[in-house]
Amino acid sequence: MLEVRGLSKSFGGFRAVSDVDLAVAEGEIAAVIGPNGAGKSTLFSLITGHLRPTAGSVFVDGRDVTGLAPYKICGMGLGRSFQRTNIFPKLTVLENVRAALLAHRGEGPNFWSRASRLCRGEAEVLLGSIGLAGQAHVVSGTLSYGNQKQLELGIALASNPKILLLDEPTAGMSASETHETIALIERIARERRLTLLFTEHDMAVVFSVAQRIAVMHQGRVIAHGDPSAVRADAHVRRVYLGDAPMEPRR
Amino acid sequence: MKTPATALVRRIPWVLVVFLAALTIPWIGSRYDTFLATQIAISALFAVSLNLLLGTTGLVSFGHVAYFGIGSYVCGILMKTYAMPFSIALPAAALGAAFGALVFGFFCVRLTKIYFAMLTLAFSQIIWAICFKWNDVTGGDQGLPDVPYPDLGWMSSVPLLDGLRIADQFYVLTLIVVVLSLAAIQRVIASPFGLMLTTIRENPERAASIGLNVRGYELAAFVIAGGFAGIAGALFGIFNRGVFADFVYWPKSAEVMIMTILGGIDYFWGPVVGAATLVLLNQKITSYTEYWPFVLGAVLLVLLFAFPGGIAGGLATGANWLRRKKGGPTGA
Numbered sequence: 001m002l003e004v005r006g007l008s009k010s011f012g013g014f015r016a017v018s019d020v021d022l023a024v025a026e027g028e029i030a031a032v033i034g035p036n037g038a039g040k041s042t043l044f045s046l047i048t049g050h051l052r053p054t055a056g057s058v059f060v061d062g063r064d065v066t067g068l069a070p071y072k073i074c075g076m077g078l079g080r081s082f083q084r085t086n087i088f089p090k091l092t093v094l095e096n097v098r099a100a101l102l103a104h105r106g107e108g109p110n111f112w113s114r115a116s117r118l119c120r121g122e123a124e125v126l127l128g129s130i131g132l133a134g135q136a137h138v139v140s141g142t143l144s145y146g147n148q149k150q151l152e153l154g155i156a157l158a159s160n161p162k163i164l165l166l167d168e169p170t171a172g173m174s175a176s177e178t179h180e181t182i183a184l185i186e187r188i189a190r191e192r193r194l195t196l197l198f199t200e201h202d203m204a205v206v207f208s209v210a211q212r213i214a215v216m217h218q219g220r221v222i223a224h225g226d227p228s229a230v231r232a233d234a235h236v237r238r239v240y241l242g243d244a245p246m247e248p249r250r
Numbered sequence: 251m252k253t254p255a256t257a258l259v260r261r262i263p264w265v266l267v268v269f270l271a272a273l274t275i276p277w278i279g280s281r282y283d284t285f286l287a288t289q290i291a292i293s294a295l296f297a298v299s300l301n302l303l304l305g306t307t308g309l310v311s312f313g314h315v316a317y318f319g320i321g322s323y324v325c326g327i328l329m330k331t332y333a334m335p336f337s338i339a340l341p342a343a344a345l346g347a348a349f350g351a352l353v354f355g356f357f358c359v360r361l362t363k364i365y366f367a368m369l370t371l372a373f374s375q376i377i378w379a380i381c382f383k384w385n386d387v388t389g390g391d392q393g394l395p396d397v398p399y400p401d402l403g404w405m406s407s408v409p410l411l412d413g414l415r416i417a418d419q420f421y422v423l424t425l426i427v428v429v430l431s432l433a434a435i436q437r438v439i440a441s442p443f444g445l446m447l448t449t450i451r452e453n454p455e456r457a458a459s460i461g462l463n464v465r466g467y468e469l470a471a472f473v474i475a476g477g478f479a480g481i482a483g484a485l486f487g488i489f490n491r492g493v494f495a496d497f498v499y500w501p502k503s504a505e506v507m508i509m510t511i512l513g514g515i516d517y518f519w520g521p522v523v524g525a526a527t528l529v530l531l532n533q534k535i536t537s538y539t540e541y542w543p544f545v546l547g548a549v550l551l552v553l554l555f556a557f558p559g560g561i562a563g564g565l566a567t568g569a570n571w572l573r574r575k576k577g578g579p580t581g582a
Contacts, residue, residue, distance in 0.1 A: 071462055082492050086455065086458075091452060103462050107442040110441060115442045116440065126525075155456070155460060246349075
């Protein structure tokens, strides 16, 4: 479904991402982990077209999308959420989702209808599924941090993606918020049969949710496979997992 | 929840109310009042067209006067040199200005923030230089004096309008054109297209990730804003009885930006309020003192600190405060 071959990105002399190969099958939940600065966010930006790779290719559903503009890649069914919260802060929650729905439907160039009369039902269903139905008319910038992250997920889902890339969906959340958000993401991914690729700091979350894990270190993928294989990998233990608990928390 | 009163306030077609109120000026005011009202109406359209970029799309254009100027010259040249009727010259002015915005905007939207602003300024200076030097067509530094009034003979057959002076009749025509333009801009802002522009203002990176071609939308906004600025320019050339190169000079861009920000960029009516305020202040203060720019600077300073949202922002805050004081639920 999503395939990356020999992807590299250099900034000046610094190789942020170096010769990365990665494949995520349809309906699979995959995670990229690695210490800060390992190149995870850069990798995501290369896949979504926000950065142009120095070398290598990206395939979405078998089609080469390398170097295409983000809006074109988005149109091919690849949705994204960002590490820094990335919503439209002065718009209401409903308007955030409505804008994404209208954009996905190609209604953007329509300059004569009234936007406030369109997509009502769909927007409400979507807000319900991400748990923000009660806050439709709240200015989104005033939401709590956790709710903003939920809204961001909603914006990504509005374009009805086949593949969803989530960059640290629980960054900065409390333990209980993390738990709720991950449960929400897992449920939505199952319901919509999404292919999911995410990065995450919390190892317990990664090892309990992901079916496949790639470990990045200094721009390279040093290991990938199912959770048990990654957990057993000696190299991974040495450079990254270190003394961290190897068993998922119960 | 909205109170019935707020819902009612929202349902009033404000454009129509303002139009009808402004329409009475030739009958209840002096000749000079009509003069001021015409100037306010034209400035208001110019400022609202700028605000489509500034407030709605988040694009800071320092060269919006270029499209105002193109509109002025196209309309003035067609009406004076080629004796075309207003009904052809006005649409031609709008199209000419929109075309200019398309060509210049194509380059401008490739830059962001201050570089975008600088490039819009550079293009407007190019337009100014052309207008100033192309003697055969624009009249160069002499300008294009004596642009004729449109043929308003038809107004003589309309009851009530038949007794008006030509300047008053032109005011009525201006008001009709301005109000129709404002209604169209308001409709565009409320459309899905307008919503997309606000997402670009809020977060261009995110807007690209919901599938928007950000540059394309910015260019479209630039063209629409330019076209309406052209309409304002066309009206102003006739109102001023001549088109001159300083219509296109950069201080005019600053003036319309001051109107827009003074009134409040977050509100549709903000720039209209700003235009009225600035024109009236200018007129009042210049009759007392020659230090008008000094007073203007002081007024702006106070307003910007007291009401960061402009006059309209200040009024909205005040209205919310009153509503809360009465104990009623607040509006959005």
